[in-house]
Amino acid sequence: MSRLGEGSQSRAFPAKATGKNSAVAYPPPSAGAFRERPSKPTNFRKLYESRDIPIQMEYHPRGNTIRWKVEFEKLDYHHYLPLFFEGLCETVAPYNFYACKGVHDMLDNGGPKILPVVPQLIIPIRNALNTRNHDVMCTTMKVLQHLVKSGDQVGEALVPYFRQILRVFSMFKNKNVNTGDAIVYGQQRRENIGDLIQETLETFERYGGKDSFINIKYMVPTYQSCMTR
Incomplete structure (x- = not known):
């Protein structure tokens, strides 16, 4: 020495x-807190490749979409909704597209079938956020906003699980794209992590009932209520 x-x-x-x-x-x-943590291929991908998921791609000039082979009324949400949420970890096309589009389709059409499945969604949500992957985190936060708006009491049902899913929010709350054109472009596409976290927390508070703010504040101490503005 x-x-x-x-x-x-x-x-x-x-x-x-x-x-x-x-x-x-x-x-x-x-400590590597912000370092990306790639996930392994998900069960969603494996089941899609074995053709055990009732969707297929539809190609359109204005943008591709997916076609469901089963009516939503007959779809087993306890099986398929957690499976599609697990697919949010995917970063490889077309699996990431299928998972994201499928989740939004199911939330749009699930109605009362969504609420009973909320506890099954927590581990897939936590896993997606814990990838620390920018695209996966942004996609997951947009899905979370859609989830709490998708049916009566869904937002309130999510509150007891804030301690499991908001830890990453607290870490990344002030982590935005640096400066210049990049931050403007990110804001336009809603891909700025810091802004999306704030937007998602406000949505949680609005739809989470009377206990939502105190539970958010416990996990994200810098958060200020949007209900008093």
Whole structure:
């Protein structure tokens, strides 16, 4: 170890590093809190490849969509809605498109079938947010906003699970695209993580009932109520 004056150089951060004449050799390693955590291929992808999911692509000049082979009234939401939520982790086309479009279709057409399934959605939601992948996080937050608006009491049913899904919100709340044209473009496409987190938290508060704010505030201390504005 090289010498620095009369003291010595030491690594961060043993007791020796706090000595009067000691210097730190290098900063401590990053904890990697914001580092992307790629997920493995999901069950959604595996079942789609085995043709066990009742959808297929429809090609249109104005944009592709999916066609359902089963009417929503006959669709088993306890099976398929968590499965499509699991697919939100996908970053490879066309699986990410199928999962996202399928989730929104099911939320648009599920009505009272959605509320009983909420507890089954928490692990897929948490897994998607924990990927730390920008596109996956943005997609998931837009889905969460749609989810709490999709039926009566769905927003309130999500409140007990805030401690499981809002930890990442607290970490990324102030993490926006840096400056210039990039941030403007991101805002136009609703792909700015910090703005989407704020928007999603406000939606949670509006649709989550009387206990929503205190539970949000517990997990995201910097959040200010949107109901008093």
